[in-house]
Amino acid sequence: MMKKITAIITVLAACALLTACNKSTENFNDFDDIKLVRTGFANRRVFENLAALEDYVDLAVVGKFTGDPEQEERYRYNEFFGKDVLYFVTSTNTIEIEKVLIGDAEIGDTLQIVQDYGIVDGDLVTFSDLTPMQKGDEWLFFLKKESDSDIYFCAGDSDGRFPVPNAENEPMPLSDCPDLGVYDEQNFMWNTYNEILEKYDI
Amino acid sequence: MKIKKRVIPMLAGVLTAVMLTSTASAHPEDYWAGKYIGYEDAKFTLRISRSAQTDFLTSDIYRSARDWNGISSNVRVNVSFVINARTTIDDGINVYGDNLGERLLGYTTPYDSNGKPLDTSIDGLISDWAYADITMNTNSSVFSVASDPKLAAQMTFVHEVGHVLKLTHPFISRGLGGHTIDGKPVAIMNQGFPGDYGGAVSSTITGHDKSCLKAKWGA
Numbered sequence: 001m002m003k004k005i006t007a008i009i010t011v012l013a014a015c016a017l018l019t020a021c022n023k024s025t026e027n028f029n030d031f032d033d034i035k036l037v038r039t040g041f042a043n044r045r046v047f048e049n050l051a052a053l054e055d056y057v058d059l060a061v062v063g064k065f066t067g068d069p070e071q072e073e074r075y076r077y078n079e080f081f082g083k084d085v086l087y088f089v090t091s092t093n094t095i096e097i098e099k100v101l102i103g104d105a106e107i108g109d110t111l112q113i114v115q116d117y118g119i120v121d122g123d124l125v126t127f128s129d130l131t132p133m134q135k136g137d138e139w140l141f142f143l144k145k146e147s148d149s150d151i152y153f154c155a156g157d158s159d160g161r162f163p164v165p166n167a168e169n170e171p172m173p174l175s176d177c178p179d180l181g182v183y184d185e186q187n188f189m190w191n192t193y194n195e196i197l198e199k200y201d202i
Numbered sequence: 203m204k205i206k207k208r209v210i211p212m213l214a215g216v217l218t219a220v221m222l223t224s225t226a227s228a229h230p231e232d233y234w235a236g237k238y239i240g241y242e243d244a245k246f247t248l249r250i251s252r253s254a255q256t257d258f259l260t261s262d263i264y265r266s267a268r269d270w271n272g273i274s275s276n277v278r279v280n281v282s283f284v285i286n287a288r289t290t291i292d293d294g295i296n297v298y299g300d301n302l303g304e305r306l307l308g309y310t311t312p313y314d315s316n317g318k319p320l321d322t323s324i325d326g327l328i329s330d331w332a333y334a335d336i337t338m339n340t341n342s343s344v345f346s347v348a349s350d351p352k353l354a355a356q357m358t359f360v361h362e363v364g365h366v367l368k369l370t371h372p373f374i375s376r377g378l379g380g381h382t383i384d385g386k387p388v389a390i391m392n393q394g395f396p397g398d399y400g401g402a403v404s405s406t407i408t409g410h411d412k413s414c415l416k417a418k419w420g421a
C-alpha cells in the first residue's frame with residue numbers, strides 16, 4: 001500500500017483567491033469542471049431515526065469548514081491489472097464550532113472531520129454520499145470520534161450531516177440537491193431532519 | 203439557501219404510485235445490468251488476501267460466502283485463502299483488508315478495463331465490469347458495537363459478495379425510506395447491522411435475495 005498526502009489546493013483554488021475580493025458578484029466554483037465518480041458499494045451503519053443517531057454520536061454541533069481539505073489516497077498492487085490501483089481516498093478538514101447540541105464542546109473549538117472522497121486524476125472520486133467539504137460551508141453535524149485518532153466523522157455518512165436553515169454555502173454543481181449536502185435526495189434523511197428541526201433550535 | 207422547517211417528502215407519494223403499476227416479482231432496481239467482460243456467468247474464486255485475515259476476521263466468516271451457491275446454476279462462489287504472498291489464482295476476485303476507521307464496514311469496488319473505479323451511480327449500474335474487488339474493514343471496533351460482532355462482520359462479507367454478484371440495496375435505507383415494490387424486504391443486501399430496521403437487515407440470505415439473484419443470473 002502506498003500513501004500519498006496531497007492538498008486539494010489546485011490552480012482553481014488559487015483563482016478563487018484572486019476572485020475573492022469580488023466574490024459576491026462572481027458565481028465562481030471549484031467544482032464546475034470536475035467529473036464526479038461515485039464508487040464503492042458499501043455496507044455501513046444506518047440510523048433510522050433521531051434517537052438512534054443521538055445514542056451513537058459523541059457530538060452534535062453546528063460548525064463551519066475553515067480550511068481546504070487535506071487528502072490521502074490509498075493504492076495497492078492489483079494482480080488483475082498488474083499495477084497499483086486506487087482503492088480508497090479520504091479528505092480531512094477543520095470545522096469551527098458555532099453551536100453545541102450534544103456533547104462536551106465549546107463554541108469556538110475546532111475539530112477535524114474526515115470524509116471518504118478526494119480529487120484523483122482530475123476526477124472527484126467519492127466513496128461517500130456527502131458532497132465535498134468547502135471552506136466557509138456551514139452544516140449541522142452528528143459526529144462520532146474515531147477510536148484510534150482524534151478525527152471525527154459524520155455518523156453513518158449521510159445520516160450525520162444536515163443543512164443549517166438560512167446558511168449561505170458555496171454552490172455545489174456536482175449535486176442535484178446541493179442544499180441537502182448529498183448527491184442524490186434518496187440519501188437524505190428527511191424524517192430525521194424533521195425530527196431535529198422540531199427538537200432543536202438551530 | 204431556503205429550507206422550510208417542516209418538509210413533507212412528496213417524492214414518497216410518487217414512488218407509491220409507481221409501485222402500484224409494477225409487478226411484484228421483477229424487482230429490476232434490486233440488481234444491476236451488465237456482467238463481467240468476457241463472461242456470461244458468475245463463477246469465481248474469492249481470493250482472501252493475507253491483509254483480510256485477522257484474529258477477528260477469521261476463515262469461517264469468509265467461508266460463509268459459499269451461502270450464495272445452490273441458488274442459480276450460473277453462480278458459483280469458491281473461497282481460497284492466500285497462504286503466502288506468491289499464491290495466485292488467475293480468475294480470482296481479490297478480497298483485501300485495511301483499517302478504514304469506523305465509517306465503513308466494508309465495500310466493493312467495480313473497475314473498468316483500465317483499472318479505474320467505475321461510477322456506481324451511472325456506468326457501474328449499466329455496463330459490464332472488467333473486475334471487482336472487496337475491501338473489508340480490519341478495524342474490529344466498527345463491529346464491536348453490534349449485538350453480535352462476528353455475525354455483523356459475516357453479514358457484511360456476504361453482503362459485499364452480493365455486490366460482486368451485481369445485487370444492490372433493495373430498500374433505500376435513507377431519506378425516502380421505501381423499496382419501490384414491497385416496502386422493506388428482509389434481505390442481507392440491506393445496509394446496516396443484522397436486526398436493524400425492525401429486522402429488515404438480515405444476517406442470512408433471504409427469499410428476496412435469492413429471487414433477485416435468480417432474476418439476475420437465471421435459475
Ligand SMILES: [Zn+2]
Pocket residue numbers: 041042043361365371391393
Ligand atoms: Zn452494500
Ligand SMILES: [Zn+2]
Pocket residue numbers: 229232372381383384387410
Ligand atoms: Zn425487491
